[in-house]
Amino acid sequence: MIKVNATDDRQTLGATAKAPRWAVSFKFPARQATTRLKDIKVQVGRTGALTPVAELEPVKLSGITISRATLHNEDEIRRKDIRIGDFVLIERSGDVIPKVVAPMKERRTGKERIFVMPRRCPVCRSETFRPEGEAIARCINPSCPARLREALLHFAARRAMDIEGLGEALVDQLLAKGLVASIPGLYALRYDDLAGLERMGPKSSKNLLDEIEKSKKHDIARLIFALGIRHVGEKLAQTLASRFSGIDELAAATLEELTAIEDVGPVVAESLVFFFGRPENRELLRQLKAAGLNFEAIKEAKGGPRPLAGKTFVLTGTLERYTRVEAAAAIEKRGGAVTDSVSGKTDYLVVGRDPGSKLVKAQKLHVRTLDEDAFAKLVEG
Numbered sequence: 001m002i003k004v005n006a007t008d009d010r011q012t013l014g015a016t017a018k019a020p021r022w023a024v025s026f027k028f029p030a031r032q033a034t035t036r037l038k039d040i041k042v043q044v045g046r047t048g049a050l051t052p053v054a055e056l057e058p059v060k061l062s063g064i065t066i067s068r069a070t071l072h073n074e075d076e077i078r079r080k081d082i083r084i085g086d087f088v089l090i091e092r093s094g095d096v097i098p099k100v101v102a103p104m105k106e107r108r109t110g111k112e113r114i115f116v117m118p119r120r121c122p123v124c125r126s127e128t129f130r131p132e133g134e135a136i137a138r139c140i141n142p143s144c145p146a147r148l149r150e151a152l153l154h155f156a157a158r159r160a161m162d163i164e165g166l167g168e169a170l171v172d173q174l175l176a177k178g179l180v181a182s183i184p185g186l187y188a189l190r191y192d193d194l195a196g197l198e199r200m201g202p203k204s205s206k207n208l209l210d211e212i213e214k215s216k217k218h219d220i221a222r223l224i225f226a227l228g229i230r231h232v233g234e235k236l237a238q239t240l241a242s243r244f245s246g247i248d249e250l251a252a253a254t255l256e257e258l259t260a261i262e263d264v265g266p267v268v269a270e271s272l273v274f275f276f277g278r279p280e281n282r283e284l285l286r287q288l289k290a291a292g293l294n295f296e297a298i299k300e301a302k303g304g305p306r307p308l309a310g311k312t313f314v315l316t317g318t319l320e321r322y323t324r325v326e327a328a329a330a331i332e333k334r335g336g337a338v339t340d341s342v343s344g345k346t347d348y349l350v351v352g353r354d355p356g357s358k359l360v361k362a363q364k365l366h367v368r369t370l371d372e373d374a375f376a377k378l379v380e381g
Helices: 007-013 074-080 145-156 168-176 183-188 191-195 202-215 220-226 234-243 247-251 255-259 266-277 279-290 324-333 357-364 372-380
Strands: 032-044 050-061 064-070 087-093 097-103 312-316 337-339 348-351 368-370
Touching: 007 357, 032 097, 032 145, 050 087, 064 087, 074 097, 145 168, 145 183, 183 279, 191 202, 220 234, 220 247, 234 324, 247 266, 247 279, 255 266, 266 279, 312 324, 312 357, 324 337, 324 372, 348 357, 348 372, 357 368, 368 372
Parallel strands: 064 097, 312 337, 312 348, 348 368
Antiparallel strands: 032 050, 032 087, 050 064, 087 097
């Protein structure tokens, strides 16, 4: 690892959302080995992405035995002309992740087979969809068993439906016992279902059922995000919730209506139309609505107090009591505006834990900063 030592230089260079700009890693060339590719299996990930994986004759490399390696996607297999039965060259990317570098074509016998990507999900047999211009095909069934575990965890997450207590260990038990087979299945859970599970006593079972019941009343912005629609994050979910009267109106929106909304481009609009157009997703929504979830946007009273009208805010760092979307919504509800970058027109910089280069710029421009306590008093007082 090569780093800049001077603290002032580090602050000037700043950081991206994922890494500091003042440090860079230095890696040695990857070690390689040769083995035979016995077969290609397709895995289904959390987002429905279908990933081809090489099944290899076990070979030792960098101190470990490797029997599987990623092949990334169908286009990569075609580009490298990798075939089932080939002898292949493999390496560990970053000395961690095994991958197939290239086939050894000179060792082919003519018995090798060209791999064909399945057009249906290998787990649930639903149709797959590969958007134009993208390399990865995806299973489009949100209740696919291969996707369900991660879909449930995402649905219950704090920034989504905020079902406290529904963590990985419990989700694994619910799936193993067959108590939940889809997202709406959470709302069919009963006390007797939970009480017999490991570490789920009477109090824990009641608390979880209370949390599940409470989630029904959340604003639709949380539900839109919780559905796991591709390209739809928290901020966009909030925007969509403010533009439509409810989930049903959003689901019926046309491509033209969606692209007319700020922050919604053609790719996002197509993703939304595709999601709501699928029969399995319409059935998912029907079941959630029947379970009693709120499908109507919560309207704010018009003409209410707007104490932050005309003020511009920027957020940096991690807040403990608010997500970025919640903090922005609190500001906008009171008439303020939220932007992404600090400038001479910025009135306040809200500073959370581990702030980035925005804080340095705000100090240079003499922009007023607010810690989380001061921000809470401003929006809640």
